[in-house]
Amino acid sequence: MIDTDEIGSPEADISSSLKMRLFHTLQHNWKSVVVFVPYFWLLLFFLAPFFIVLKISMAEPAIASPPFQPMTEWVDDGVVQIKLVFENFIYLWEDDLYFKTYINSIKISSISTLICLLIGYPMAYAIVRASHTYKHILLMLIILPFWTSFLLRVYAWMGLLADQGTINNLLISLGIIDDPIRLLYTPFAVYVGIVYTYLPFMILPLYANMEKLDASLREAAADLGAKPVTTFLTVTLPLTIPGIIAGSLLVFIPATGEFVIPDLLGGGNVLMIGRLLYNEFTSNHDWPIASAVAIILLIVLVLPMMLYQHAQGKQVEG
Amino acid sequence: MHNTGQRSRFLITTTCFGLAFLYIPMVLLIIYSFNYSKLVPVWGGWSIRWYKVLFESEDVWEAVALSLKVATVNACFATLLGTLAGLALVRFGSFKGRTLFSGMITAPLVMPEVITGLSLLLLFITLKELIGWPDKRGFTTITIAHITFSMAYVAVIIQSRLTGMSQDLEEAAQDLGAKPFRVMIDITMPLIAPGMLAGWLLAFTLSLDDLIIATFVSGPGATTMPMLIYSRVRLGLRPDINALATIIIIVVATGVILAGWIMFRQQKRRELELAMSSEEAQD
Numbered sequence: 001m002i003d004t005d006e007i008g009s010p011e012a013d014i015s016s017s018l019k020m021r022l023f024h025t026l027q028h029n030w031k032s033v034v035v036f037v038p039y040f041w042l043l044l045f046f047l048a049p050f051f052i053v054l055k056i057s058m059a060e061p062a063i064a065s066p067p068f069q070p071m072t073e074w075v076d077d078g079v080v081q082i083k084l085v086f087e088n089f090i091y092l093w094e095d096d097l098y099f100k101t102y103i104n105s106i107k108i109s110s111i112s113t114l115i116c117l118l119i120g121y122p123m124a125y126a127i128v129r130a131s132h133t134y135k136h137i138l139l140m141l142i143i144l145p146f147w148t149s150f151l152l153r154v155y156a157w158m159g160l161l162a163d164q165g166t167i168n169n170l171l172i173s174l175g176i177i178d179d180p181i182r183l184l185y186t187p188f189a190v191y192v193g194i195v196y197t198y199l200p201f202m203i204l205p206l207y208a209n210m211e212k213l214d215a216s217l218r219e220a221a222a223d224l225g226a227k228p229v230t231t232f233l234t235v236t237l238p239l240t241i242p243g244i245i246a247g248s249l250l251v252f253i254p255a256t257g258e259f260v261i262p263d264l265l266g267g268g269n270v271l272m273i274g275r276l277l278y279n280e281f282t283s284n285h286d287w288p289i290a291s292a293v294a295i296i297l298l299i300v301l302v303l304p305m306m307l308y309q310h311a312q313g314k315q316v317e318g
Numbered sequence: 319m320h321n322t323g324q325r326s327r328f329l330i331t332t333t334c335f336g337l338a339f340l341y342i343p344m345v346l347l348i349i350y351s352f353n354y355s356k357l358v359p360v361w362g363g364w365s366i367r368w369y370k371v372l373f374e375s376e377d378v379w380e381a382v383a384l385s386l387k388v389a390t391v392n393a394c395f396a397t398l399l400g401t402l403a404g405l406a407l408v409r410f411g412s413f414k415g416r417t418l419f420s421g422m423i424t425a426p427l428v429m430p431e432v433i434t435g436l437s438l439l440l441l442f443i444t445l446k447e448l449i450g451w452p453d454k455r456g457f458t459t460i461t462i463a464h465i466t467f468s469m470a471y472v473a474v475i476i477q478s479r480l481t482g483m484s485q486d487l488e489e490a491a492q493d494l495g496a497k498p499f500r501v502m503i504d505i506t507m508p509l510i511a512p513g514m515l516a517g518w519l520l521a522f523t524l525s526l527d528d529l530i531i532a533t534f535v536s537g538p539g540a541t542t543m544p545m546l547i548y549s550r551v552r553l554g555l556r557p558d559i560n561a562l563a564t565i566i567i568i569v570v571a572t573g574v575i576l577a578g579w580i581m582f583r584q585q586k587r588r589e590l591e592l593a594m595s596s597e598e599a600q601d
Contacts, residue, residue, distance in 0.1 A: 030499050035413060038403035038469065042422040045466040049437030052444050123336045126329035138333070140578045145340050148570045149527050151544050152563045155551050156343035159350060162555060164359040166346055199340065250428070257430020259530055264551065274432045278530075281436060291440070294433045301430065309424045312474075 050298075057291035060085050068288050088292040098276070098293065102300065105273040108187070109255035112194040113202075116251050117244065119195070120202035124243075127203075128210040139207070146200040154193055154264050161189050161265070185267030193261040198254070202247040209243025242311060249308040253301055273297055344567060351560035358555035368561040378546065378562065385543040388457060388532075389525040392464040396521040397514055399465065400472025405506070407473070408480040426470040435534030438463045442535060455537030463535045464525040471524060472517035479513035480506075519577070523570070 026033065059068040092098045127138045145153060160166045161183040168180040183189055213236070221231040259274035266272070273293065281290035351369075355362030372378060403423055406413070426434065442452055442459050452458055487509070491501045529544035536545065547563075550556050 026499070030502070031410060034402045035406045035410065035419075038399045038406070038473075039415070039419055041399055041466070041469070042403075042419070045438065045441065045462060046422050046426065049441040052440045053433075053437045056440060119332065119336050119339075122329055122332040126326075126333040129326070129329070136578070136582050138337075140575065141337055141340070143578075144571060144574055145344070147523055147574050148344070148567050149544065149563070151527070151529050151547055152347070152566060153344065155547070155559065155563065156347040158551065159347060159358055159555055159560075160343055162359055164357065166359065169359060196339065196343070199336070253428040254430055257432050259432050260548070274430060277432050277436065281534075287440075290436060294436050297430065298433060301428075305425065305428050308428050309421065312424050312427075 053291045053294055056288055057088055057295045058085050059288050060087070061286055061288045067285050085288075088288045089296075091289065092292055092296060097271075098296075101271045101273050101276050102296070104271050105256050105258075106300070108190060108194065108270075108272065109252050109258070112191055112198065112255055113248050113252045115191070115195045116199050116202040117248060120199055120206055120247065121240075121244070124203045124206035124210055127207055128213075142200050142203050142207075146204075150197055151260060153197055154261055157189065157193055157196065157265060158184060161192070184265065185269050187266065187270050189265035190262050190270045190272075193265040194251075194255050194258065197261065198251040201250040201254075205246035205250060206240065206243040209240050209246070213239055242314075246308065246311050249304050249311070253304050253308065256301060257297060347560055348564045348567065351557070351564040353557060353560075356557060358557050358560060368557040371558045372561045372565075375558070377541070378558075381541050381543045381546040384457065384540060385526055388461050388464060388542065389522045391461050392468055392525040393518045393522040395461075395465045396468035396472050397518045400469040400517055400521070401476050401510065401514055403469065403473040404476025404480060404510075405502070408477055409506070423470050423473045426467040427474065429467075431528070431530040432534075434467060435463070435531040438466070438531065439534045455535060456540030459535045459537070460532050460540065460542065463531050464521075464528060467531070468521035468524050471520050472514075475517045475520065476510055476513050479510050483509060519573075 056068055061068055123142075127135055127142070130138055158165075162168070163180040163182065163184065165184065167183060168177075171177045172180065217235055217239070218231055221235045222228075226234070257274040258272060259278055262270045262272040262275050263278075274297075277290050277293045277297070280286050280293060350358055352364050352366065353360075353362055354365035354367055403419070407416075407420055407423065438459075439455075442455060445451060446453065488501050488505050491505045492498070496504070527544065528542075529548050532542045533545055533548075536542070541549075547559055550559055
């Protein structure tokens with residue numbers, strides 16, 4: 001282990017001087033390389049695309065390929081004229097459909113987040129307080145759906161909720177109802193789908209937060225005569241707020257832009273912004289409008305996203 | 319005492335309901351994949367008819383092959399880039415543009431997929447106009463898109479592993495005269511290797527799972543497994559998709575349970591060794 005620093009062993013010298021030189025450059029500039037490679041990748045494939053979306057959201061639609069008019073035009077004498085059009089945003093503002101869809105998306109994802117919290121909080125609490133072996137098994141059971149395909153989990157609900165599906169069949173055979181009730185392609189189905197797929201995202205940050213709690217604080221409160229309810233409300237709940245925030249944001253943000261769940265479980269009856277964006281882009285072929293929809297969605301979500309980043313940064317670095 | 323009992327009963331009940339809620343749909347999906355009937359919800363007796371149909375359809379296999387190819391390449395690159403990013407963020411102190419860098423690392427974790435997909439597609443189209451690359455969308459563009467979001471997950475795993483790790487070994491190596499690069503290769507890398515493995519697996523499954531981003535950045539002729547499943551189930555239930563879903567769920571579940579069991583055993587062994595060594599110290 002001591003001779004690890006001796007890079008200039010004769011063996012390496014003879015085998016290839018090129019390798020040596022490469023090693024040498026790496027040894028002196030490796031820190032810049034380590035930062036530069038992922039940095040460059042993210043600048044090119046993550047940040048730059050947003051500026052392109054922003055640019056196209058201000059372009060005029062056209063029947064062409066690509067379906068928008070160029071924004072820069074060569075006017076004589078080599079002067080470049082830049083045309084920015086805010087019409088797309090004005091159109092979004094004036095058309096009721098978009099406004100309603102944004103509001104509806106936020107409503108659906110907020111309610112789903114709340115339901116996830118109400119189910120996930122006691123579950124996370126139960127896992128933290130379970131014995132060692134049970135804790136591992138329970139955590140595994142929570143993580144397992146997280147690894148299995150999201151699309152398939154949504155599809156599984158189609159089978160349960162369909163008119164001829166398991167729930168209706170069960171209710172009819174039990175004699176509770178005579179005719180199938182409509183469950184699939186309703187807002188109810190969308191709520192079920194979102195809560196179902198995002199529940200692990202709520203439980204895991206809550207669990208991570210509760211795991212770090214000091215049990216002696218709870219015991220101290222109990223020793224001082226606090227009832228369990230009081231202890232919960234004054235000690236446990238305030239201390240788990242970081243977990244609640246992280247879990248809620250992890251559900252709320254992606255759920256607002258959700259596309260697959262409203263499409264498969266909501267059918268044509270539930271409007272959500274992710275689906276509208278997709279339709280504008282593929283069916284209507286209106287790229288500028290799709291880009292404008294994306295920009296507005298980003299503006300709506302930027303505050304929760306920054307909040308999450310702040311919380312995440314504190315957790316990772318603190 | 320009475321109160322505690324009541325409360326834990328409440329906790330156990332919610333947990334059981336929660337777990338039932340998570341698992342019943344998947345169990346039913348698996349049961350109905352063995353249904354003879356062409357109509358998924360109508361029970362027609364046990365059969366493996368739809369598995370046969372599945373094994374004979376070529377487009378399914380093509381989609382599976384493409385998805386596996388994308389997932390493998392993606393996992394390797396994402397692990398490499400994500401590890402570098404995690405190292406830079408935790409071990410390099412402050413450097414120029416660090417805030418932007420750490421922002422770009424966490425943003426893909428919460429970015430709605432429709433936005434990522436749309437923006438990457440528009441980038442690829444712009445690049446094609448400017449430099450003629452990529453001339454056709456498919457394997458390459460899907461893989462690039464997947465690397466971009468999976469590397470963020472890897473970076474977060476590496477970051478949390480590095481911050482949770484004491485720097486004693488690295489400092490000791492440095493004190494013994496090892497140059498920083500050597501320390502990185504010989505000490506830090508082996509220590510974060512389990513994190514890299516976890517990151518690789520996560521990147522692999524994230525890629526296998528992705529529908530929306532792949533739909534945006536894919537071109538004609540390139541269909542991944544989720545794209546194929548989605549196009550088939552959009553119009554309703556399909557017995558052959560139930561069979562495909564069953565195979566996927568069983569493969570993933572076996573892998574996750576196996577990995578979890580190995581980790582559990584390792585942890586147990588470590589705890590045992592620790593207990594034994596402390597006992598010896600006491601003697």
